[in-house]
Amino acid sequence: MPGAGVADRAARADGTHAKLMHKVMRCDLLIIDDFGLRPLTEQGADDLYEIIHARYERGSIVMTSNRSPAEWPDLFGNALLASAALDRLTHHARITIITGDSYRQKHRRHKDQAAARNSEPTGSPAIGNEPTGSVTFPGNVTIETGGDHAAA
Secondary structure, eight states: OTTHHHHHHHHHHHTHHHHHHHHHHHSSEEEEEEETSSOOOHHHHHHHHHHHHHHTTTSEEEEEESSOGGGHHHHHTOHHHHHHHHHHHHHTOOOOOOOSOOHHHHHHHHHHHHHHHTTOOOOOOOOOOOOOEEEEETTTEEEEESSSOOOO
16 A cells, blocks of 8 residues: 555554554454465564564454465564464464365356356466465464365
């Protein structure tokens, strides 16, 4: 988003950022949806770690992401900070892996198939299965990706 850095600096200067961080750290349940769609800025990575650290063993966090934990060091831009955040998030976590096709892509394929039956060109790329594998973190937490398993 253009101007995000300017808005962030302004929020830090007028105290708005500190007030928001305080609220986020103290709320009953924090939901972070679609984590990792974009890499974090250095300040964003620091802020996210501070939130996770402040809430560790004090407040619940629900986090959704299409990114594997193996990608977190690149998202954070700092492998040590990413590892520390993951360690705190996974310590008491219940991890659920949802595999399969994206509902949006599934809907698109159905539309494309219907269009093909009506002899209309679709131009839609084929969507394959996601890669499979696993990543193990401190405390022997293993997160599985892809494959036929339902949940961890």
